[in-house]
Amino acid sequence: MTSTPSANLFKPLEAGDPAVVGGYRLAAVLGTGGMGKVYLTYTPGGRPIALKVIRPEFSEDLEFRRRFQREVQSAQRVQGLYTAPVIDSDTEGSQPWLATAYVPGPSLGHAVAQHGALPLRSVLLLSVGVAEALHVIHGAGIVHRDLKPANVLLASDGPRVIDFGIARAADTTALTGTGVSVGTPSFMAPEQASAGTVSPATDIFALGQIAAYAAIGSPAYGEGSSHAVLYRIVHEDPDLSRVPAELLPLVTRCLTRDPAGRPSLTEIIELCHEISPVPLRQGEDWLPQAVAGSITERLRLPEPAKTPPPLPTVAPTPTQYAPQQPQTPPPTQFSPQHPAPGGVNPYAPTGFSQAAAPTQSAPGIPGPVPPPGHPMQPTPPPGYATRPTPQPGYHTPPPVVHAPYTGPQQPKKKRTGLIVAASVVGAIVVLGVIGSLLPDGSGKDDESKSPSGGGSSASSTGGGSGDGEASGTDAGKKRPDPKPxxxxxxxxxxxxxxxxxxxxxxxxxxxxxxxxxxxxxxxxxxxxxxxxxxxxxxxxxxxxxxxxxxxxxxxxxxxxxxxxxxxxxxxxxxxxxxxxxxxxxxxxxxxxxxxxxxxxxxxxxxxxxxxxxxxxx
Structure with missing residues (x-):
């Protein structure tokens, strides 16, 4: 692999970009979307991954954060041949992020824009691969909701569907009216465009649009303003005049306006095999040569940083194995779990707190390391091999030596005088508190309980005042309902x-x-x-x-x-x-x-x- 990256594909980090996110040292910018910015980075073993940092507008929305965490947990269960698996994430930091496997291939949108429509065999293999991806995604209880050419990447061995389910996190949040665009109108289903019920059939409609787009080189419902495109999707038929005749049965059934009339994923795969004049087999030659060249270009990655930042040298205390209280970090763009540059080791497993490296007491003599299973010993994430248990005597704490057993200890003498004095003082304090709570005999307490007590009855009982306030005597009662x-x-x-x-x-x-x-x-x-x-x-x-x-x-x-x-x-x-x-x-x-x-x-x-x-x- 050459070390010379393509300037058009891997843009250098700008002044506002972070250098490290979640322990990953960022190498380049891959792109910017409606929900965030995507960076190229590497795993500790040197595998490239794509890391998406969510936009600050979404990060500040509590409902988005709740949904984003749930959708990421669901996405981590998706493991298919035609999906880009989720590698790591942080949903609770000051700016959430999500890392997936890097796919060295152009998006369908980029390939069509640069090289035009795809041939029939490529479109059929594309449709079969996306259908298999949706089968795995739907099996995990996820509806993609934003299946579009930009979210279908063309790898050398077939398509890859990305960003599945993440668009749901932005639905109906406070950002829908602020001009932040998440979905793509040209590839929405009618029920999605008219704020109806979204279901797996919604993704089937998008699959039909993707097949038509790949075959004719433009959206089936045309282009233009969002409102115009959404209107055509809800009320008009698509323009399929340029779709090859062989593909019309597939595209027409997928683009049925009624979700119940759309084919299942199994039917789509069977239909693709029936349409194809030759058996469909995924291989290196599934794409035209010009598009395949874009894959080679995306293999010329920028090199990762060679020198990791130094580990902090913090001497262990006598209580080195007790969990330490986390210190509140200053407000930065990095999450509390993942510190800023200079305080991380990018070659350690990411997404987990790193224990500080102890200072060596003498050259060549390593300091003690917390034993496996201890709270201060980080657990590697899925996909990383578990480190073997150290052999006795290697980086292990010295054995604990207990003093000889000397029999039961003599009980200490009770300080009876102090206890009696403390009891007397406590009794005086309690009597004083009780006396302060008793009526003073002036008749004011009786007056407040009287029905004619000048309206103070509602205030003292909270019965129907509806002002949301409670008097001192009602501090333990349920807060009354607000006034209508x-x-x-x-x-x-x-x-x-x-x-x-x-x-x-x-x-x-x-x-x-x-x-x-x-x-x-x-x-x-x-x-x-x-x-x-x-x-x-x-x-x-x-x-x-x-x-x-x-x-x-x-x-x-x-x-x-x-x-x-x-x-x-x-x-x-x-x-x-x-x-x-x-x-x-x-x-x-x-x-x-x-x-x-x-x-x-x-x-x-x-x-x-x-x-x-x-x-x-």
Whole structure:
């Protein structure tokens, strides 16, 4: 392997890039995406890996962090021939990151952009490989959600699907309305574009789009603004006029608008074999020669750093085997578990705390090392061989020598006088505290308990005051529910949204699908589709027999994120549960307005801060 990297593929680190992340010394920049920046680095054994550092905007979102941790744990279970396995991660640091195996090959998007459409055999082998990857991914309980040409890499022995499931971590977080783009509209399924239910069939639709893209060199639903592409995906048929006739059965079935009508992964693989004029076998020649040349170019990697940073020289204390209290690091871009440059050993297993190297007492005499299994002895991650147990006498602590047994110790004499004195002082203190809590006999205590005590009864008992405050005598009682705030006749114009935190809640212009509103009114002006939706929580549509109340909204679990107008009639109630912790009962009053612009009217009863917020405001 030559040491001369391609300048176009491996960009040098810039001023704002970290030098080390999670113990890995970064070598180059591989690319930048909607969720983060990807770097080239190496394992302790010199294997190249791709390390994605999540953008700070996502790192600051608590809901994203929770979902990212869950999705990474799921992704670590995916081990397939056509996937890039997750090697290491840190989901709890100040800036989360994820490391996967490095695939020396261009993305499908890059290959098509540089060399045009692929031949039929390459498209069929691509489809079979992606179908096998999805089979493993779905088997781990993951829906990819962002299957697109940029997430399909073309290796010498077949495709590799990357970033599976990670896009889910960004769904419905506080960032959806801030202009941060995660998904790719051109390759979304109709149910995904219209905020419907996402399922494994969503990835089947994306697979059909990838096959069409590889065969014709452009998206089947065209290009343009996000809203225009999403509209065509939901309401129009794709342009398959340039798709080879042999591929039409595969692509057409995958792009069925109804998820239930799409083929299974097994059917896709069988269909590809039926289409192919020759038996499909994955090999080195599955790609055109021009695309295969891009793989060779990506094998010319920058060399890793030759000289690791020195180990810290901290002399062990007599209690060297006791767990040390972690010190709070200064706020940096590195995670608490993974220190900044100069305090790491990039050639040690990553993702785990490193014990400080003890100072040698004399040249050639190694200091003691914690025994295996001890909390200070790091455990290597999966994929690294476990170090053998040291032989006795080699880097092991000296044996512990106990003093001879001398029989039971004589009990110490009790200091009876001090104990009696302490007891007397304690009794005096307790009597003083009790006396301070007793009524002073002035009649004020009786007056506060009287029904005519000037309104102080509600304050002392907390029974229905609803102000969220408790008196000193009620400090141990449950905090009362917040007072409801009622608003009559709120008119929400089409494609406007409402936030429950507003007092009064005023409709605001925005994007009702991705705008983060607690309650919004969406109208498709061409086809007339209308619904009430939320992008910042969930709804509960109440039955006619149910009376909307705070208790009902807390106990019911028939959640939805969208209610169509044909489900509503005048007087229908539904609960709005916002991620910010506000709860409201919305009463639908009706629809009004002219043909050019309509609005819906609600009465709202809002209990603000009724629950703990799920996300940072």
């Amino acid at each position: 705030a009622s608003y009559q006749g709120i008119d929400v114009t089409e494609n406007y949204l409402v936030m429950l935190a507003g007092d009064p809640p005023r409709p605001e212009e925005g994007d009702p699908i991705y705008g983060g509103g607690d309650l919004s009114y969406y109208v498709d002006s061409m086809f007339g589709d209308t619904w009430i939706g939320t992008d910042n929580g969930k709804f509960i549509l109440l039955n006619n027999s149910q009376k909307g109340s705070l208790e009902t909204c807390r106990t019911e679990t028939r959640y939805t994120e969208k209610i169509t107008l044909d489900q509503l009639s005048a007087g229908t109630e539904f609960c709005v549960l916002s991620d910010a912790g506000h709860i409201a009962v919305a009463t639908y009053k009706g629809k009004g307005g002219a043909k050019e612009s309509t609005y819906v009217t609600f009465d709202l009863t809002v209990w603000r801060n009724a629950e703990e917020a799920k996300e940072e405001d």
